[in-house]
Amino acid sequence: MLQYAESSPFDPFIGLLYGVGESLYVNSVLWFFTCLFCTTILFYWVSKLKDRRVILFVLILLGLLGPLIHHHMNVRLPWNLELSFVAIVFYGLGYVVSKSEASRLSSFSKLRYLGIVVLCGILLLTVKFNGRVNMNKMQLGNLALFYSGAFSGIGVSILLSSIVPRNIFFEWLSRNTIVIFPLHMLIFSAFTGIGVTVFRIDYSFNENLMFSVLYTIGAFAVCYPTSYILSNHFPWIVGQRTTLPMRALQNEQNE
Incomplete structure (x- = not known):
């Protein structure tokens, strides 16, 4: 402040x-x-x-x-x-x-689980020996460990995503990341400001696990209507050329 x-x-x-x-x-x-x-x-x-x-x-x-x-x-x-x-x-x-053909490896179920275990092991080792990484501040540590850990983490994410069945929440999340990512810190700051100025709660309350969960739920609650408004009325703000209803109609016509 x-x-x-x-x-x-x-x-x-x-x-x-x-x-x-x-x-x-x-x-x-x-x-x-x-x-x-x-x-x-x-x-x-x-x-x-x-x-x-x-x-x-x-x-x-x-x-x-x-x-x-x-x-x-x-x-x-x-x-x-x-x-x-x-x-x-x-x-x-x-x-x-x-x-390349490597993009199809995630479709082999047996390899997926083995890959997750191996890559998680590599990721944990790189985190242990390389310490904290912050790309924003160009704090990468040892480059070999940085890239090894980064690619291991990416691999784990890809393999896990191939296991999780399709569902509405994750589909919405993937389509609206461009809105959620830049907004979530502003929303967290607003929640903290309300807690400190309106409810007179100590500033450190946002470090509590319960409040962290509430922050996340609250951020999603705010981002959902925001994303809907942007996608349907101002699509150019989030890099879309048409609104959601128009894109859905175009997809139906293509099918």
């Missing part, structure tokens, strides 16, 4: 233009979107190479170059440009794998 009181009214706008880490203190999760923007633009040019082996080589090179830039310059580039060199490794490898 003190940070807001001592800052200039122009700081949030400057932070949006800079688009990096702590400069986005009003809504820190926005770093992901500036990084994603740079990553997408960067991969657009990398994908022009066509040859997958060359693409993989460039991805590895960029994945090493990004942390080196940060280490030697000791300054953050606008819109997380150096971080996008790290992010493009995951972005690009996802593209390469989706075009």
Whole structure:
């Protein structure tokens, strides 16, 4: 709270233009979107190479170059440009794998469970030896452990998602992540502000497990109508060209 009181009214706008880490203190999760923007633009040019082996080589090179830039310059580039060199490794490898036979491995039930166990083991080991990682602050630790842990975690998520049966909640969650992600921190802050100013509860109440669960439920409750309004009336805000009813009609026509 003190940070807001001592800052200039122009700081949030400057932070949006800079688009990096702590400069986005009003809504820190926005770093992901500036990084994603740079990553997408960067991969657009990398994908022009066509040859997958060359693409993989460039991805590895960029994945090493990004942390080196940060280490030697000791300054953050606008819109997380150096971080996008790290992010493009995951972005690009996802593209390469989706075009290969490896993308079908998750369909083999026996391999899925074995893969989850093995990858969880690797993930736990990398967490133990590499410690806390924060991409927003370019705190990656040992690069070999960082990438090993990251890919292990991604693999576990993919394999688990292939086991979970289709259901309404997860489908809604996957379609509305673009709305939930930037809003949830603002909603949490609003809940905390209401608790402190209206109900006179100590600021530390939000560290309680029960309140954490209530925060999450409350965030979903707020995000649901917000997502509905954006998707149906302002689809361009969340990167959609048509409203949900129109897209549903188009899908029916295509079928």
